[in-house]
Amino acid sequence: MTTRQDRSNIGRGRRMLPGLLLLACLPAFSQMYKWTDAQGTVHYTDTPPPATKASQIRTPAPGAPSGQALPYELARAVKASPVTLYTTTQAACAGCDQGRALLRARGIPYTEKTVDSDDDKEQLRQLTGKLELPLLVVGSRKVAGFQDAAWQAALNAAAYPRSAQLPRGYQYAAPESAAPAGASVPTPPARARSAPPANDAAAQAAEQQPRAPAPKPANAPANAPPGFQF
Numbered sequence: 001m002t003t004r005q006d007r008s009n010i011g012r013g014r015r016m017l018p019g020l021l022l023l024a025c026l027p028a029f030s031q032m033y034k035w036t037d038a039q040g041t042v043h044y045t046d047t048p049p050p051a052t053k054a055s056q057i058r059t060p061a062p063g064a065p066s067g068q069a070l071p072y073e074l075a076r077a078v079k080a081s082p083v084t085l086y087t088t089t090q091a092a093c094a095g096c097d098q099g100r101a102l103l104r105a106r107g108i109p110y111t112e113k114t115v116d117s118d119d120d121k122e123q124l125r126q127l128t129g130k131l132e133l134p135l136l137v138v139g140s141r142k143v144a145g146f147q148d149a150a151w152q153a154a155l156n157a158a159a160y161p162r163s164a165q166l167p168r169g170y171q172y173a174a175p176e177s178a179a180p181a182g183a184s185v186p187t188p189p190a191r192a193r194s195a196p197p198a199n200d201a202a203a204q205a206a207e208q209q210p211r212a213p214a215p216k217p218a219n220a221p222a223n224a225p226p227g228f229q230f
Contacts, residue, residue: 042148043098070109071165081139081158083110086124086178088133090116095146096134102151104172107164112175119179 036042043049070078085103087096103110115124121131128135132144138154156162 070167071161073159073161074107074109074165077158077160078109081141081160083108083155083158083160084137085110085112086115086127086133086135086137087112087175088115089175093133099134099136099146099151102146102148105164106155106160106162107166108155108160109166109170109172111173113178114175115178117177117179120177123179 069075083103085096085099087093087100100112113120115121115131115133124131124133124135127137128142128144130144134144134146136143136151136154138158141154141157143150143154
């Protein structure tokens with residue numbers, strides 16, 4: 001036998017059900033922080049900044065692919081000017097981390113390529129003529145080194161939305177090598193060397209001596225790979 005109290009509880013449960021379904025359908029978000037240090041440098045991190053005021057940014061958390069198409073404005077920008085981020089796993093690269101966080105906070109679909117092997121480094125040299133990371137490529141535009149204003153300007157010029165529009169459940173692809181195994185890497189042309197004078201024994205001996213490795217840039221971390229700039 002159903003009492004009046006039982007009927008009341010059933011009605012209350014029915015009224016609560018739409019609210020529960022709504023909560024279950026809300027997309028998952030990860031927490032990002034945008035903050036500026038004492039020198040005026042803008043940072044994007046997934047941890048709260050040290051003793052400074054920061055604005056919180058909700059970005060879609062990686063999950064299973066939703067199967068949803070990208071919004072028209074975003075899809076058009078991706079097709080016209082795809083974004084590629086070059087990073088490294090050989091050493092700590094704060095700029096790489098900040099650049100990655102900026103792209104995710106703004107909801108930019110991108111491909112990440114790591115520069116670790118000699119072939120990877122040669123691939124990077126072919127793009128910019130130097131080893132400087134991170135490198136942001138937006139279409140044909142390249143921005144070496146993390147600079148918030150310059151990266152934002154490159155994305156704006158390519159007509160990327162200024163706020164995240166990624167569909168629920170969007171998943172970023174895992175990073176891949178800049179020069180995958182089996183891929184051909186362009187070989188720079190050999191520089192012609194003039195033969196040393198036949199009677200100049202000192203010049204010939206100097207030519208045969210092994211060359212000392214090039215010094216690391218002054219701004220490179222202590223554990224940075226030789227030749228890298230950050």
